[in-house]
Amino acid sequence: MAIYGIGAKYDTTDISAIFLKENFVATGWDDFDAPDLHEYFKVINPGDIVYIKSCSYSSDITVKGVGIVTNDELLTSKRHSRIEIGRNVKWIYKNWFVIDRPSEGKNNVRANTIYREFHPDIIAEIMRVYNRYA
Structure with missing residues (x-):
C-alpha cells in the first residue's frame, strides 16, 4: 500500500x-504536456490510499478528503x-483538515x-484519519 497526495486545482x-x-481522483493535464503525471496514475494500485491536498511550498497541508x-x-x-487520466476512489473522509508542515525533511x-x-508524520496523520473512519 502506498499513499499519494493529489491536487484538485485546475487552473484557478x-x-x-x-x-x-463522483468518487475519483484525476489530472487534467494531457499525456503530451505531462507524461510523468500519467505514469503516476498508472502505478497507483487498488488499495492505495489517496488524499486530496492543497499546499504551496511554505504552507501547511490542507487535506480535503481521504x-x-x-x-x-x-x-x-x-x-x-x-x-485526462484518473482512478476510482471510495472516500473514507470527506471533510477538510490541516496537517502542519513538517519541520524536518527535504521532500518539497x-x-x-x-x-x-513518504514523510512519516504525514503518513501517520493520514492513516489516523483513515483508520478512524474506515
Missing part, C-alpha cells in the same frame, strides 16, 4: 467537490470532460499535482 478552479461527489483506490480501471475523459514536492507521500 478547485474541483475537489467533483472528486468527492480515500482508497477501489480498482485498477484507468479513468479517461469519457468519465468527465476535465479528466507537496505543491506538485501528484506525489507519493
Whole structure:
C-alpha cells in the first residue's frame, strides 16, 4: 500500500467537490504536456490510499478528503470532460483538515499535482484519519 497526495486545482478552479461527489481522483493535464503525471496514475494500485491536498511550498497541508483506490480501471475523459487520466476512489473522509508542515525533511514536492507521500508524520496523520473512519 502506498499513499499519494493529489491536487484538485485546475487552473484557478478547485474541483475537489467533483472528486468527492463522483468518487475519483484525476489530472487534467494531457499525456503530451505531462507524461510523468500519467505514469503516476498508472502505478497507483487498488488499495492505495489517496488524499486530496492543497499546499504551496511554505504552507501547511490542507487535506480535503481521504480515500482508497477501489480498482485498477484507468479513468479517461469519457468519465468527465476535465479528466485526462484518473482512478476510482471510495472516500473514507470527506471533510477538510490541516496537517502542519513538517519541520524536518527535504521532500518539497507537496505543491506538485501528484506525489507519493513518504514523510512519516504525514503518513501517520493520514492513516489516523483513515483508520478512524474506515
